[in-house]
Amino acid sequence: MKPRRYGPFPYSAMIDRPKKRWPNGARVAVWIIPNIEFFALDEQVPAAAGGGGKTPDVPTWSVRDYGNRVGVYRLMEVMSRYSVRGTVALNSELCGEHPRIIEECNRLNWELMGHNETNTKRLNSVPVDEEAGLVRRTVRDIEKASGQVVKGWLSSGLSETWNSLEHLVDNNVKYVADWVNDDQPYPMTLEDGRTIMSIPYSLELNDKPAFDKMHRTAEQFDMMIRRQFDVLWREGADQARVMAIALHPYIIGVPHRIGALDSALKYICGHEGVWLATGSEIAEAGRELWSA
Numbered sequence: 001m002k003p004r005r006y007g008p009f010p011y012s013a014m015i016d017r018p019k020k021r022w023p024n025g026a027r028v029a030v031w032i033i034p035n036i037e038f039f040a041l042d043e044q045v046p047a048a049a050g051g052g053g054k055t056p057d058v059p060t061w062s063v064r065d066y067g068n069r070v071g072v073y074r075l076m077e078v079m080s081r082y083s084v085r086g087t088v089a090l091n092s093e094l095c096g097e098h099p100r101i102i103e104e105c106n107r108l109n110w111e112l113m114g115h116n117e118t119n120t121k122r123l124n125s126v127p128v129d130e131e132a133g134l135v136r137r138t139v140r141d142i143e144k145a146s147g148q149v150v151k152g153w154l155s156s157g158l159s160e161t162w163n164s165l166e167h168l169v170d171n172n173v174k175y176v177a178d179w180v181n182d183d184q185p186y187p188m189t190l191e192d193g194r195t196i197m198s199i200p201y202s203l204e205l206n207d208k209p210a211f212d213k214m215h216r217t218a219e220q221f222d223m224m225i226r227r228q229f230d231v232l233w234r235e236g237a238d239q240a241r242v243m244a245i246a247l248h249p250y251i252i253g254v255p256h257r258i259g260a261l262d263s264a265l266k267y268i269c270g271h272e273g274v275w276l277a278t279g280s281e282i283a284e285a286g287r288e289l290w291s292a
Contacts, residue, residue, distance in 0.1 A: 001190055003162055008177065008188045009198070017184070019238045020289050026275035027236025028229070028269060029282050030243045033154065033177070033201065034086045034110075035208075036074060036101060037119040037248070038094040045159070046118060050212060055214050064250045068098055071253020076104060078258060082265045087279040089115035089154040089177075092138040096144035096197035102146050111278040113152030114173065122159040135167040151280040154178060154201065169194050175215045175283035177201035183232065183241045185286030197283040199242060206246035211257070218260040233271060240289065242282055 001008050010210075022029050033263040041061050045051025051060045088105055090112050091244060095102055105112060116122065117138050123131055139150045151174045155164065158178040168176055169190060175197040179188075185199040203209060205228050209218045216224065225245060252261055268274060277285075 001162055001165055005285065007181075008165065009186055010191060012186065014183070014239070017239060018290070020240055021236070021273075022240045022275050022277075022289075023285055024275070025273065026240070027273035028040070028232045028241045028243050029275045029277045029285075030084075030229075030245070031199075031277050031279055031282055032070070032079065032084055032086050032245045032247065033089055033279070035089045035115065035154075035246065035248045036068070036072060036091070036094060036105075037064065037089075037115065037156075038091040039067075039119055040093075043118070043120040046122070064166060067150060067248060067250025067253055068094070068101060071249035071251075072101060074253045074255075074258050075220055075247065075249050075261070076108060078262050078265065082263070082269050084265060084276050085278055086110040087152065088112050090142055091115050091118050091156070092141040092145075093118045095141055099145065106148070108259055111152070111280060112142050112146050112148050112150065113154060113177075113279060114142060114150050115154050116156040117141075122156045124159045124161050124173055128161070128163070131161060131163060132167050132170070134224055135164075136171055137173045139148075139173065151175065152177065152199075152283070158203070160202075166190060169196050175199050175279060177244070177279065183235075183289075185242065185283055186289065197287055199282050199286065200244050202244045202246050207246060207251040207257075208246075208248050211251055218257045221257070222260040222263045225260075227269050229264075229268050229271075235271065236273065243263070264285050 041056050045060050142150050153168050153173045154177045177199055179198045180201050180203050185197050187195045188198050190197050210221050232243050
């Protein structure tokens, strides 16, 4: 899209929208987004991601590698206990480096969406003429490794350029989760008339800022999830809502934090009117609901 003062969508006040629920009368669609990422040992972890030291930055890198060696399987075990399918924000280089994780994602019927090639290179950090190739390779490599069609995208660091949405649509991506400005999905329209759905993600109900920046305890993170759910579930009686829980295996997947997720999911699943959905399911249902 061309530089502009507002997004590629009209302003929409929640109080003016139709009163509709999700399929089967669900009040709230809950999707969980494990960010399964690859950090190269010979590349500097971006300062925004908690790095910034010289390579090899063994402590910073090793913490993240723990998530891929141990934490992700602990996370999978807890989510499976509640029949929750993940929608993975996946760095495509992980497909070649750690194919065992991809095997388990497929076995659990988790959805895979693009999340750049690695977490050390963001869309707005590469030359303009390289961005299209980065997106194309990410989608291609995930599809080749997993056999899945990539329908969704979450940019590393949620960082986009003015051209990112066009590149996503060019590669048949149907939804993007970078725009954290709503509790419902909505279409974004490009200059040529093509559309891509935006679905709610969270920079607050997200273990990385919760533990790294807000310094929450595991018990407090559990309570954050419950309180977020309570409000959205109540509001969802009139208007369907989306609740996103963003997780990183190297953070939530450590032994002293995983219980917070277990407790929160038990609480959520104890309510009626909850749709445990994937990103593509939310995007498709949202397009149908608000176009009708």
